[in-house]
Amino acid sequence: MVGACLDAAQLDELAGGRVPAEQAGALRQHLDGCPDCRERLEECRRNLDYFNDVAEALRAQSLAGPRGPAGGSALAAGGPVASDARTDAERVPGYRIIREIHRGGQGVVYEAVQLSTRRTVALKMLLEGAYAGARARWRFEREVKLIAALRHPNIVVIHDSGITAGHYFFAMDYVRGQPLDTHVRLAAPPLREVVRLFRQICDAVAYAHRRGVIHRDLKPSNVLLNESGTPFVLDFGLAKITGEDIQESRAPAVSVAGHLMGTVRYMSPEQTLGVPEAVDVRTDVYSLGVMLYEVLTGTAPYATNADLAMTFRNIRDQDPPRPSRIRREINSDLETIILKAMAKEPERRYQSAGELAEDLGAWLDGRPIAAKSTSSLYVIRKLAIRHSFESLTLFALIAAMIGFGGVSFYYFRQARSDADALRDTRNALLAMNRSLIGERDEIRAALPRQALGWFLAEWEAGRLERARQVQGDVPPDAPEYAVMEFWLDDTADADGLRAKMGASHAALADFAVGVRAMRAGRTDEARHALRACLAGHGGDWLKSAAQARLAALAAGARPAEGRP
Amino acid sequence: MITQTNTVLLMGLRDPRNDGVWSEFFGRYQPLLVSFARKLGLNEEDAQDAAQDALAGFAEAYRQGQYDRDKGRLRTWLLTIATNKVRDMQRRRRERLIAESGDATGFIDQVPDDHTLSDLWEAEWKLAIVRQCLDFVRPRVEPTTLRAFELLAIKGLSGEEVAAQLGISRNAVYQAKAHVLSHMREYQRQLEEIW
DSSP states (O other): OOSOOOOHHHHHHHHTTOSOHHHHHHHHHHHHHOHHHHHHHHHHHHHHHHHHHHHHHHHHHHHHSTTOOSSOSSSOSOOSOTTOHHHHHTTOTTEEEEEEEEEOSSEEEEEEEETTTTEEEEEEEESSOGGGOHHHHHHHHHHHHHHHTOOOTTBOOEEEEEEETTEEEEEEEOOOEEEHHHHHHHHOOOHHHHHHHHHHHHHHHHHHHHTTOOOSOOOGGGEEEETTOOEEEOOTTHHHHHHHHHHHTTOOHHHHHHHHHHHGGGOOHHHHTTOGGGOOHHHHHHHHHHHHHHHHHSSOSSOOOSOHHHHHHHHHHOOOOOHHHHOTTOOHHHHHHHHHHTOSSGGGSOSSHHHHHHHHHHHHHTOOOSOOOOOHHHHHHHHHHHTSTHHHHHHHHHHHHHTOHHHHHHHHHHHHHTTTOHHHHHHHHHHHHHHHHHHHHHHHHSOHHHHHHHHHHHHHTTOHHHHHHHHHTSOTTSHHHHHHHHHHOTTOOHHHHHHHHTGGGHHHHHHHHHHHHHHTTOHHHHHHHHHHHHHSOOOHHHHHHHHHHHHHHHTTOOSSSSOO | OOOOOHHHHHHHHTSTTOHHHHHHHHHHHHHHHHHHHHHTTOOHHHHHHHHHHHHHHHHHHHHTTOOOGGGSOHHHHHHHHHHHHHHHHHHHHHHHHHHHHSOOOOTTOOOOOHHHHHHHHHHHHHHHHHHHHHHHHGGGSOHHHHHHHHHHHTSOOOHHHHHHHHTSOHHHHHHHHHHHHHHHHHHHHHHHHHO
């Protein structure tokens, strides 16, 4: 017999196929001459199958057990482990899975048939899901309602969504085709053709922006071209949903880093700072700019690699090579459009995807474009700032204004001083994330009343997306939430609100009714309701807010322009 | 541990005064039913009620002679009863919600199809058996042995990690795993005959 008998560890590794090839030979030789060990190995193999069954059952239980739903939706928390979404997907009620299309950091996409309609759909299972708690689930549902309401010929329609066996899922149109970048690489269409295509994409994004939905994760793989060449933008708003889940469920470092890694090339400078609040429609404009740069020049504007710190720095500081140097056909107007879309500072970009689409259209038609090429004064100032120590201070100042100054500054300096250390950066990001969560929780715990003030400011200025963000931080059972809902819905009935609020919040209801009447120009109704608010039992804030509006009414003024 | 076969247990149910049999029957299937009902979206309280109703309903039907072993397994029978109870609960909850808020449109308020239901049910059943097996093994092995097994199976740790955490050799970890598994498999064979 060759060698000593196998120990339990060796047997287990052999049964599980985890023995390195160079060692396996020796073990096999021994097995050939030792019936005892062969028998033990057989037993070990039988055990292994059983072990996998047992482990799956137990892990499902330990995940579902203590954090079950508080009487939520039909197919709520519970079910198997997150590590194998395939078995979960096969349980999505009402669908039959055909095949797996894609498996990525966010989740798995299947081709499936919706049994009720016999329609072929793409079924996306997100890795994060129902274990995130009732609040995250509620956010998910609210967000999905917004996304599902998007109807545009170049946006993939979401038909259905829900939670099954611990995962969020979406069913959307199944687009047979290829991603934008693959198409451009393979078909090599003429320049004008690419621009025309891209304009359609910008129109679709602009449409979503007008409905208060920011994509947040635009990249070539999120734009599919079907067989007749029509582009479809996928995954609107999903980044927000999954991003929030990552924060809420305190997901492990890997998925945070993995999430960043996957999308980092199209991330805007403000996104690299990791401050979710800094993201707005101009973030999407930036990503569109990078995409346009890439599809037109065939190269990436910055070097991006596994070194996150360096990549982030490039995104924030480095000017991309001029597109016209890479492809001569790109004239100065088109170059100006590309570079304006991907300007570092949001305020220097196109202020909406619609403006970008507009300029692309102008270029196609040979009309003058709205964008101006970068002035030399600006370039000098920018250089001066970049190379002085003030840049750090300036950055910290901006960050502090955004509200998370300390952490951002820490992160920024960290990234600067320790450029090589990917791990450090990741840790800093995580620390920042934790700190953000802490701060956000504190803010949340603070008065929803304060949120009402913020909401009002945003709503009155017509910034609905931001107003909705504020609303998202208010618990749905708070009376303030109902008021925001009432303001957002022009058709909501004043008596309905009063009934819902009851006697204890009558003054707040009066205020809500008054404010909306005021915006609609129904001054008499507004005056009446605001006076009722003053006469009721509201807090100081409510009274002074009502008084201020009564005063404005008396002066014959209306609040900020631009009805929402 | 295995005190009664299913048949004996069921025969005992014919006698309403036989508390011992009833509580064993209850103890065996109640956690399973609660967990199943939870997966279908009921909250803890409603799930408890649904499980109680289902078991009482089963016992009652059984006493009236409606349960015919030849027609199907107990497992399938319980599934049917449990599903009906859960749907009752869901309907009641929906009605309550509508009465309270006047809003009937839950965004993902859907009842899974039969295929999904029976999958979920099978999973629950399997889990219940695994739990019983673990309960059987627990007093029969060293605490460290069981702990090593749990770390491997539930936490999904590697042999090295478990060894480091428990301060035992890697080989001891895999010995523990093999030991517990052999015990559990043996007991499961017996269980499946009577459940």
